[in-house]
Amino acid sequence: MSSPAARRGLEVRRRLLAAAVELVPERGWAGVSTRVLAERAGVTPSVVHYHYPTLRALLTEAVVGHVRQALGEVEAFLATASTPEDAVDALIASVERYTGSDPTSLLLTESYLAATRDEELRERLGGAVVEFRLRFGAWLGERGVPDPERTAAVLIAAVDGLLLHRGLGAAPDSAAVLRRLVDRGGRA
Structure with a gap:
């Protein structure tokens, strides 16, 4: 079992990461300062640098952790799919709650x-996205989709693009078009 000090340290790191995930969408990547982040997390600025060598390192860890969590949620949606066409529907459904101006969409836009x-x-x-793409590509390959890794890359990029377009109010309904990318013989 960990010591009380170690548990407090983990809790402070969790609060710092959560504050970063909140502040980047609110202020933009460059608008997050050590002072503002510390204030949001309820700690002193020196505590930020005790736990992280730089503010940039903290922001990077927070964003990458959040992206990995979001991709894990997408994989949970994909676990319910039995066909590649269902996977496209699940992929689209997994991002339906994002408007383009919600905190997660803004976090991703700022981070990209x-x-x-x-x-x-x-x-x-990029590493987080590639890991997801490889798993998704393997899943598509197991179901007979031609060129599965590149198909996965295009599908993921298309969904990212649709999310960016939502922020502009210009995201078309593209499910049928994306389903054609995984069509294995005219079923899309």
Whole structure:
């Protein structure tokens, strides 16, 4: 069993990560300061740097953790699918709650933009997406979808794009088009 100090340390880290996930959508990646983050988490700024070497490292851990959690939720939706067409429907259903202007959509948009300028963030976010794509591609391959890994990559990118377009109020209903990507013989 861990000591009380270790448990308190884990709780502080959890609060710091949660504060980061709240603040990035509210203020933008560059608008999150150590002081603001510490205030939101209910700690002093020195505590932030006790637990993380830099603010950027904390933000990166928070975002990548949140993305991994979101991808885990998508995989839970996919677990209910029996056909590739059902998987596309599940993939689309898993993101229906996102409007493009909700906190998670804004967090992803801000993070993707920040990743264009931050190599570590880009590698870690990209790693999470690649891991998901490989699992999804293997699932598609087991069900006879041609070129399953690249099909998974296109489907995931299309859903990401649809989420970005929602923020602009321009996301069309694309389920039928996406189903055709996994069509194994005219069933879409």
